[in-house]
Amino acid sequence: MTSAEIHQALVAKFGEKITGANLEALDPWIEVAPAAIVDVAEFLKTEPALAFDALNNLCGVDYFEADPKKAAKFGHEPHVEVVYHLYSYTHRHWLVIKVKTPRWQDGAPGQLPDVPSVAGVWAIADWHEREAYDLVGINFVGHPNQRRILCAEDWVGHPLRKDYEFPLEYHGIRGR
């Protein structure tokens, strides 16, 4: 199916939960409301005409410019995105799903934004979500085992946040 047909199928099924799309992009993407992502993922995987059985990539992106001088030219509202790259071995088609959330839950700095976990839909999402939690700082609600995967377990902060500051020291090792 082309991305336009997939978009129509999703809008027909989920209505206003599909909050946006860019079908002319290099990799056409469809934006989904955070609350609906698990239902949409289930639908994309189980619907025979779509059959997105593989989650190729899941990652978080922090849209933020920490330097106030450059912020005016940045061109994006500050927010965090979770990007899902899907592939179907049956139909050999690709799709990108995006979920946008505020950088901090309820605007309170330090409070990680909530996104429902899709680890129950694709098994590989377990590790990818752990990595996104670890590096970008997204709280995956319903994740079976959400703990850091690449950084040490007592690491502070989420390095891929644009305003992340490298620690001065870690267990007596000088950081910067």
Next chain:
Amino acid sequence: MSLQLEDPRVIEFDVRTDEMLVNMGPQHPSTHGVLRLLLKTDGEIVSEVTPHLGYLHRCAEKIGENLAPQQWIPYTDRMDYLAGMNMNLGWALAVEKLIKMEVPEKAMVLRVAIAELGRIASHLVGMGAYGLDLGTFSPFLYAFREREIILDLFEEACGARLTYSYLTIGGATHDLPEQITIPPGLAALTGHKMDLSLSWIEACLIFLEWLEKRIFEYHTLLTRNQIFIKRTAGLGVMSRDMAIDYGCTGPVLRGSGVDHDLRRDGEKIYTRMYEGYTFDIPVAPFEVAPPEVILGDNWCRFFVRMKEVNQSIGLVRQALARYPKAEGTYRVPFKMATKLPKGEAYLETECPRGQMGFYVIGNDAANPLRARAKSSSFCNLSVTGPLCAGCLIADIPAIVGSLDVVMGEIDR
């Protein structure tokens, strides 16, 4: 006085084993680097395996956000350091996809030749190290003897032996050399004079002809070896659905019977490099497999890699035959200060270990807003937990080794 037991069940109670937690790694030789497996064992039986990663983590993605795409190329070959060429190519193609750059034919032919040579070198290490995991030393020595020549050829082409940074955005950093002295190792193995002067392409063809005859010997040494079959066949069986669900790719996926290779099924920007080449994609089950083998077990994964070496030899030959006649140059210039347009591109390429994905987001600046490397080994390793549950401790190196992971790529 002889010992008399009234109730034989008493002694059975006494020798019952306790559950024990065992750390395997991070310095265990068969964990391919610094992987720590936390095993929950009961006697010899493993009931649960938890991989712990991150010992090599240096947050390459954060570094990528602060560098121009070209400057990040050296970081990509330090991820999968056994297949640096293929990693360079993956990132270069992802950036080219974003900036819509057209690469001349000559550069594409060069890339095919170099990437397939890199695949051969990587699979040779995979084979040798797997033998080492299972307790046989000789295949490792032979594999490294062969790989050494490939590294010599790469050194003649770009000056580096492990971290090449050779394939870059727009093509490659240098053209293939016109005139080289034959690598001493190749001269010694093939009986040529040590000071023989020839072109890079000729040296490569001499090597391929020599290597092709050796593949048969590897099969007698490992593939048909009864001990090897006993250690690998029927163990670590991964079904097709499990492989797809856990995001496994590359030889691991094809070993489970999924006919999928990005060189044929990938995106246009990648597959057009391989247009007009004839090559097969080895997929399990194999007719020549011993009767003990089950679809998706260790042996299948190993055999897919061995078969791919043959295919890659053919691909390098075809590419080298095209190279002198190919149009264009080996490189289109790409300036360091080139602004990446607003937008994003995700591209997966077929690396020796699986589908390596690079995701780049541009925002009208030279540095990308986000540089993401989706590691194929990371996904392949995620399956170890379910795959190893219920096996013997001694089988864990056989299963993890058959996934052929590189920790530098997993930890990034």
